[in-house]
Amino acid sequence: MRHASATAFWTLAPGQGALRQEQVSMPGPGEVAVRALFSGISRGTESLVFEGRVPESEWQRMRAPFQQGDFPGPVKYGYVSVGVVEAGEPLLLGREVFCLYPHQDRYVVPMDAVAPLPEGLPAARAVLAANMETAINGVWDAAPGVGDRITVVGAGVIGALVAWLCAAIPGTRVCLVDVSPRRAELADALGVDFCLADQAPADNDLVVNASGNPDGLRLGLTLAGDEARVVEMSWYGDREASLPLGEAFHSRRLRLVASQVGRLPVERTPRWDHRRRLALALDLLRAPCLDVLISGESDFHELPLLMPRLAAASGEVLCHRIRY
Numbered sequence: 001m002r003h004a005s006a007t008a009f010w011t012l013a014p015g016q017g018a019l020r021q022e023q024v025s026m027p028g029p030g031e032v033a034v035r036a037l038f039s040g041i042s043r044g045t046e047s048l049v050f051e052g053r054v055p056e057s058e059w060q061r062m063r064a065p066f067q068q069g070d071f072p073g074p075v076k077y078g079y080v081s082v083g084v085v086e087a088g089e090p091l092l093l094g095r096e097v098f099c100l101y102p103h104q105d106r107y108v109v110p111m112d113a114v115a116p117l118p119e120g121l122p123a124a125r126a127v128l129a130a131n132m133e134t135a136i137n138g139v140w141d142a143a144p145g146v147g148d149r150i151t152v153v154g155a156g157v158i159g160a161l162v163a164w165l166c167a168a169i170p171g172t173r174v175c176l177v178d179v180s181p182r183r184a185e186l187a188d189a190l191g192v193d194f195c196l197a198d199q200a201p202a203d204n205d206l207v208v209n210a211s212g213n214p215d216g217l218r219l220g221l222t223l224a225g226d227e228a229r230v231v232e233m234s235w236y237g238d239r240e241a242s243l244p245l246g247e248a249f250h251s252r253r254l255r256l257v258a259s260q261v262g263r264l265p266v267e268r269t270p271r272w273d274h275r276r277r278l279a280l281a282l283d284l285l286r287a288p289c290l291d292v293l294i295s296g297e298s299d300f301h302e303l304p305l306l307m308p309r310l311a312a313a314s315g316e317v318l319c320h321r322i323r324y
Contacts, residue, residue, distance in 0.1 A: 004033075008104035009303045011073045014052030015311070017304045027108045032088035034114065036324040037096070039103045039300075040080035040127030043320065044156070044212050047311040048237040049077045055238045061262070065100045066109065078102035082126045083324075085114070092116065096123045098282060100130070103303060105324050115278050120286045127321050128157070128293060132281035134233070134261040135161035140268060141259035142231045144206050147171035151204045153220050154211030155183035155194070157293050157319050158233060162208050163192045164290075175201055177219075178211075180316065189292040209234055214241035221254060229255045297321040 003023040011017050027033045048054055052072040054062050059071045069075035081101040085092040089111045097114035101107055117126050135158055144150055144166050152163040155178035167174040167190075176187045177200045187194035195201070203225040209217045210233045220230050221244065264272055295318035298306050303322060310320055 004106060006104055006106040007300075008076055008102060009078070009300075009307075010069070010076050011050050011307075013073050015050065015308055017050065017307050019301065019304060022104070024106055024108050027088035030089065030111055031108055032085045032092050032097075032111050032114060033106065033108050034081070034083040034097065034099060034101075035086050036081055036083040036101075036105050036107075036300075037123045038082045038127050038324065039078065039101075039322045040130070041307075041310060041320045041322065042078075042080060042130060043310055043313070043317055044158075045235070046078065046307075048235075049075065050307050050311050053237040053239075064102065065113070066102060066107070068102075076102045076104070080127050080130045081107075082117070082123045082129075084123075096126075098126050098129045098278070103300065103322060105300060112275075115275070115282060118279075118283050118286065121282055124321065125285055125291055125294070126282065128161075128285055128290060128319060129278065129281050130261075131157045131293075131319065132161055132285055133277055134158055135165060136277060136281060136284075137261045137264065138162050138208060138210070138231060138233045138259045139165045140265045141257055142166075142206055142208055142229065144169055144172060148173075148205040149201070149203065149225075150174045150206045150208070151177055151200055151220070151223050152208045152210060153177045153197070153200070153216040153223075154209060154213070154234070155180070155186055156210060156212065159208070159210035160186060160190055160293060160318075161290075162210060162233070163187070164190045165284075166206075167192045182316070186292055186318075189289055191289070204228060207231070212236075214239075214243070217241060218243060221249065221256075224252075224254050226252045227254075229257055231257045231259050233259045235260070293318050294321050295319060297323055300324045 006024045079100040163176040175193045184194045207220040208231045209220045
């Protein structure tokens with residue numbers, strides 16, 4: 001079988017990455033060859049992987065679909081790739097597709113591992129697909145209702161998407177909360193209210209923490225009204241989080257709910273699967289206002305020098321797009 005050369009990004013050791021050359025086989029029956037156009041860096045999860053902060057207890061659960069190597073490294077990790085099908089199954093030839101693949105310029109996968117982009121979705125914006133899936137799952141877990149007062153703590157990509165989705169429900173009052181005043185422009189572009197953490201509205205029907213910081217969850221507990229639901233979407237890797245579960249937590253009967261994208265809510269599973277959820281995410285991404293969530297773009301060959309900077313960056317970084 002003929003082979004083609006490809007270049008992939010690997011995390012070699014905590015805080016150290018490099019580009020490696022690989023051989024990629026030509027596609028066989030039921031497979032497609034994809035040339036990457038863009039990939040996206042999921043700054044929260046990929047930063048934990050790059051810095052070697054995935055706890056050993058999660059090494060298997062944290063595996064990406066086409067990951068190579070094992071934690072803590074060397075490992076080829078990532079799940080946000082948008083490309084064009086260059087060979088393989090005729091029905092997909094020339095189509096732009098999304099795939100849960102690591103940062104690599106060419107690859108071959110089964111045809112059912114790619115999702116064609118819907119009409120009206122630019123490939124450059126489709127790098128938000130995995131983030132949108134996470135946000136959709138978070139909203140399902142949060143179960144917002146018509147007219148709810150909702151506060152989302154953390155105006156990163158996930159928090160912004162959750163707020164945007166909740167704001168589409170009639171009668172909701174949605175406030176996006178962050179420690180950075182610069183996030184006010186982001187909230188305005190998405191059509192949701194914004195306030196700083198020390199001005200966040202209280203007595204909410206629903207609070208979602210997507211800040212990536214235990215302080216955000218602690219704040220969320222103070223903002224929830226009696227009997228309200230607090231949804232935790234942040235994952236801290238090997239960090240511990242302490243919470244004020246004494247005081248009035250029990251008397252106010254607050255509900256603390258974990259949300260994680262790897263598993264669909266149980267009430268959805270009779271009708272939904274991951275492929276249907278991804279199709280929904282891609283369809284929702286046709287909204288042009290979501291371009292505001294792309295905070296920067298770099299060439300693929302810059303990635304070994306770029307990843308340490310992104311991993312150490314403050315919350316000013318949203319989705320950083322990689323161009324091939």
